[in-house]
Amino acid sequence: MSKVLIVGSGGAGLVSALSATESGAKVIVASKTLPTRSQTSMAQGGMNAVFGSEDSIENHIADTLRSSAGLGEEGRIALMCEKAPEAVRWCNTIGLPFSRDEKGEIARRTLGGASAPRACYAQDYTGLKLLHTLYDQCLKAGIEFRNDRFLLNLIVDQETNRALGATFLHIETGEVEEIRADAVILATGGYGALYGKHSTNSVQATGDGLAAAVRAGARLADMEFIQFHPTALKNSSILISESARGAGGYLVDSEGERFTDELAPRDVVARAIHDEMAKSGAVYLDIRHLGEDFINHELPQERKLAQIYEGIDPVHELIPIKPSAHYSMGGIEVNEKCMTSVSALFAVGECANHKTHGANRLGGNSLLELVVFGRECGKNAAEYGALHPAPVLENMQLAKDTNFVRGVMYFTNQIDFYQKQEMLANIFYNNVGLVRDDMGLKAVLGAIRQMQKELPFMGPRDKSKVCNTNLVEFIEFGNKIELAEIIVVSAISRVESRGAHYRLDAPERNDRMFGAHTITWKEDGVLCADFIQ
Template sequence: MRQHDIVIVGAGLAGLRAAFEGITAGLDTAVLTKVHPLRSHSCAAQGGVNAAINPNDNWEDHAYDTVKGADWLGDEDAIEIMCEEAPQAVLDLDTMGAPFSREDDGTLAQRPFGGQSYARTAYAADRTGHAMLHTLWEQAIKLGTHIYQEWQMLHILKDPNTGRCAGVVAYDIATGKVETILAKTVLIATGGYGRIYASNTNAMINTGDGVALALKAGAHAADLEFVQFHPTGLRNSGILISEGVRGEGAYLIGADGKRFMQKYAPNKLELASRDVVSRAETMEIMNGNGKNGAIFLDVRHLGRDIILERLPQIRQLSIDFEGVDPINEPIPVRPTCHYTMGGIRTNKLGETYVPGLFAAGEAACVSVHGANRLGANSLLETIVYGKVTGKEMVRQIQEGTTREFPTYNREDVLIVERKIAELKARSSEDGYRQADLREDLTQAMQEHVGVFREEKSLKKGLKKILDIKEKYKKLYIDDKSENFNTDLLTALELGNLIALAEGTVRSALAREESRGAHSREEFTTRDDKKWMKHSIVKWNHATDEAEVDYEPVRQLGKERYKPVERTY
């Protein structure tokens, strides 16, 4: 029997940071990932990581910026932890050897970012996530971390007597074997589910497996309707162009060649928060100031030298994927699904509603981002909450009630095995190809649950998703083999995407206000009296449906955090 004190699912920044805590505390810690750790999507984060490191800055301002950025839906206790711990968390990475960019005197460089009142974003050129991920991976090697590489989690096990999380059922991709891994505590750090949209900046692996499986295991998901549309995805591919580019001084211009942000955010202009900028762009395009569905990001005035030194990857991405060299031409960009603020609901220490089950990073809804995440707060969340949650898991094992391995129900493993066998056995006769269902699902989300939302369209979207959910039961795959069956894996991932799309559209339909990234055309203002609460999604196994409920925001009652109108 495979068993570890701590099993961490996902080897991105949050997962590896938590693993560091487990191993340095002397606990048997294993990381399970469906890809090699360095392939995790954390590597794609570009712009940076926020921390009030400069002596002239302070973490309380960072916390206030975050509360405001979150449109007062963030949990203030968690936001304070994140911002107060931020400087140390970034310096930890520096000590480990992360190649952060430097000022002339060798100290950490920091750049301005959207929604921040101070230039507090540390960075490694325009590939900060890549630099941080490689550094934490180096630490994992140094510490001899046990890594189940190219293993996919298929089920979260629970102790039938106590309801505690007992480990996971996982699939060894190379061999096709279904294995049970028992654990005293499990951390879900599997990232977001931006792949529910057709146009997105996410990697193809971002299918929300951990969120969906935790939901099915009885944990709650929160705020699924809050999906961040990044203002600058490349027009054709949706590939991300970092907010750091605007931090360096880039302009947004319309087809008429003129800047337009002064109409929407007269003070912060291009560096207003992402929901504001994405809505502004959408309005401009609707009003005919776009070209082929895009507006433009212009860096020409920065000059060749700055572009080459600080934005080399951006330049290359523009050349490779859009055929545009930003030194000479503006880059065509548009709002593109980027980040899911929602996720598995946790308290300020990363605990979910299932004892022994934890969540961190984009997979979690702690919630430090509320209704809208500020740029460079996501890398920060991964390293602070990877650390905080890792420490809490260690504490519970060392001091708490979780010294013994829980028991589990062998039938749960058989159910997973039967599900795989059944999927393989299904014939193409009268069945559906997964590519078609995936296309239908992601197009439905794109069309009905985008930047602006309205009731009729949302209802249509829900109907389409429920229809796809039915068809999914007749999905067939071509590959019936045992080893490295990616056809099977992506089919299972699609099931997770469908569940999360359903939760997202149901939550969006229910929330009758506009807050942060959620903009309803019939309810154009924020309604704090009725809606200053988290949407909670629970899975009803009897009806096999997502159900929406609510939970209050965790407030600290500080004068400074009192909700006011949010302008930039």
């Protein structure tokens, strides 16, 4: 029996856990938070799959390729789209309470960039209900969960380039632990929290898995591509699901006039809103014409969020919105088996780059990706671990990380890293956001490198050992700075506009870069970057 360690307990991690268990592995899921607090709960709109004669898998593939702006790999996209109906049926079988149409079939809606209604949904809580369903199934399967484990680093044998496990800070006790395994799956989510209050993401989405992966020798791909969701609440960046536009909601300017195609790809809609806000100062989502009964049945969460966070009732009032950082298309480069460039190290979900989203993710494909590739990843990791059990080798990673955590407590706190974190979020939103240019990107890069130098002067004020969230947030900030440099270097290198990466100083696509992926890695701690077809 192989032993599989899964880092992260969101949808991708839980699907992988069930799949690895079904394949005969002993599974441990380690996570810094509780499974039900995962970012998967924010994927509200639905899960794409073709059912019925009015649509086709070929159309789903074509829509995904078109949205990817030349960076999606057709073979992997075809695999995902072909397996989509099976993925939805599997979710239905394990108990996901999909909404139903008048015939009793799974209800579907049209999301942005889609040529037909194919997003299977559960009201406007699809991701949340999927997450709870998966967690219930994992508990029934007896899968072991270790919560409050903050990932520090991966344990890698340098001679064989083989992952052996990972080290964690047990937040509750303050102890540094290691968990060894025959295969490791990173399912740690994206890095949207870099944008702080300008993101729909949880504060937990700090990219810890990606930072650990690149330190361990894995390669990252296309980190400059970050999707901005068109409709976040203006004052809080709380997500208003695409389901509201899919159901027929309008985007209107300050005069109440529609100004764009609400169901165009997200990068197009988000930039249209950005431009309109620059002209008139305000953009609104209007769902009043849908009626109170429809809103209460199909969009209950959107009504509640608008009432709680904006103090308005969308049954009678316009919803003030803005684009906010939402989804990371870039991530850890993986092959068709979901394995990274480090043997026995797999990645899945938003932290991974399966080359299915390319430069811009099609709405409704995130939940689909994590189910399709989560099932593949869990099975592949279990099989790899069984065929290639991890050798029992001495490794200094645990000692290094124990000393690191101890040493951080001696850092001074002359500089408040929370202030620097807020500064990083603001300059990222303004200069590494919906529109970019060389001057702004290089200014951000200079600020990041200054923060890297100042890090030893930004230590945690709380020097206690037990439940030290100040310590955790400081280490998270270090991961953010590490990834921020990679994102900005990638964005500077790509001198063109493609999908979610829009350069004011290079507004057209560069055909010579068609299909070229930005690959970044580290050699002896030095960041390297290249374009690879």
